Amino acid sequence: MTLTGSGGVFALIDRGVPGLPGGKQPSLTVHVDSRTLQLSPEESRRVLYGSRRDAALGAAVWQQAVTDARREPRDGDGTGRLFVVWLALPGLYRNLHRILRRWRWLGRADLEAEAVLVVLAALDAAAPAGPDTGGRLIKEAVNGMWAYAKRVTRETSVVDIDAFAETRNAAVPPEEGPRPSEGWEVHITPPPRREGLYATLRFAEPRPREGCPRTGSHLPDLVFRARRHEDADLIGTLVLRPAGARR
Structure with missing residues (x-):
C-alpha cells in the first residue's frame, strides 16, 4: 500500500x-x-x-x-x-x-x-x-x-466453495474416464503419514503370462531415478495392473 x-x-x-x-x-x-x-x-x-x-x-x-x-x-x-x-x-x-x-x-x-x-x-x-x-x-x-x-x-482466506465445486464437477473422475483397451494402470498407495513421500519407492508387477510383455523392461530408468538407500523406510507401494483389471 x-x-x-x-x-x-x-x-x-x-x-x-x-x-x-x-x-x-x-x-x-x-x-x-x-x-x-x-x-x-x-x-x-x-x-x-x-x-x-x-x-x-x-x-x-x-x-x-x-x-x-x-x-x-x-x-x-x-x-x-x-x-x-x-x-x-x-x-x-x-x-x-x-x-x-x-x-x-x-x-x-x-x-x-x-x-x-x-x-x-x-x-x-x-x-x-x-x-x-x-x-x-x-x-x-x-x-x-x-x-x-x-x-x-x-480476516483469513477461505475456499470459494462454489468455484471449488464447479471445478470438481467439471473434471472427469479417473473411474469414469476412458480406459485404453491395452495398457497398464499405476496405483500408488502411501501410508497415512503427514511427512509425505521421502523414502524408498518399490515397484511391483504381476508375473508375466504367455503373450503378455514384461512391463519390467520399461521401468529401469524410472526405478533408477526413484531409488533411495536400501535401508530407507518403506513409505508406500506402487502396483501395476492391466487397464480395467479388477482391483
Missing part, C-alpha cells in the same frame, strides 16, 4: 494546518470567565498538550473548535473540520504506535485513515458544550483504530 506522505495522512494534516494555502490559519476566539483570547493553532495545541495545562481553557478550546467545525457549510473548504482532526492527532500517536508494535504487518496508512474517518464521524455527533468533548473524540478514534486492527487480524 502507498503512503500519502512521510508517516501517512497524520503527517500531511500535521504539516498542512499551520501552512494552509495563502497563509490562512484557523484561529480560535475562546471565552474563559471574563477573558477573551485569540489563539493560533500552535497555541491551541499547547493549551491541550503542553506541560502547563489549564483545564478550563482546554475545554474552551475544544468547545469552540467543535462549534466552528459544526457551523461550517458542507460546501466549504473544510478548514474547521480539518482543524479539529489536527487538534486530536497528538492524542492518537501513542495508541497508533502500540498497535503497530503488536501487529507489525498492519499498514500504518490504513490505521491513520481509519482514525481520521472516526474523528470526522464523531464530530458530526459531538455536543460542543458537553463534558470532555475532545477526550470523547480522541477515545472514539483510538477505539476505531483498535477495532480496525482486530478486525483485519481475524
Whole structure:
C-alpha cells in the first residue's frame, strides 16, 4: 500500500494546518470567565498538550473548535473540520504506535485513515458544550483504530466453495474416464503419514503370462531415478495392473 506522505495522512494534516494555502490559519476566539483570547493553532495545541495545562481553557478550546467545525457549510473548504482532526492527532500517536508494535504487518496508512474517518464521524455527533468533548473524540478514534486492527487480524482466506465445486464437477473422475483397451494402470498407495513421500519407492508387477510383455523392461530408468538407500523406510507401494483389471 502507498503512503500519502512521510508517516501517512497524520503527517500531511500535521504539516498542512499551520501552512494552509495563502497563509490562512484557523484561529480560535475562546471565552474563559471574563477573558477573551485569540489563539493560533500552535497555541491551541499547547493549551491541550503542553506541560502547563489549564483545564478550563482546554475545554474552551475544544468547545469552540467543535462549534466552528459544526457551523461550517458542507460546501466549504473544510478548514474547521480539518482543524479539529489536527487538534486530536497528538492524542492518537501513542495508541497508533502500540498497535503497530503488536501487529507489525498492519499498514500504518490504513490505521491513520481509519482514525481520521472516526474523528470526522464523531464530530458530526459531538455536543460542543458537553463534558470532555475532545477526550470523547480522541477515545472514539483510538477505539476505531483498535477495532480496525482486530478486525483485519481475524480476516483469513477461505475456499470459494462454489468455484471449488464447479471445478470438481467439471473434471472427469479417473473411474469414469476412458480406459485404453491395452495398457497398464499405476496405483500408488502411501501410508497415512503427514511427512509425505521421502523414502524408498518399490515397484511391483504381476508375473508375466504367455503373450503378455514384461512391463519390467520399461521401468529401469524410472526405478533408477526413484531409488533411495536400501535401508530407507518403506513409505508406500506402487502396483501395476492391466487397464480395467479388477482391483
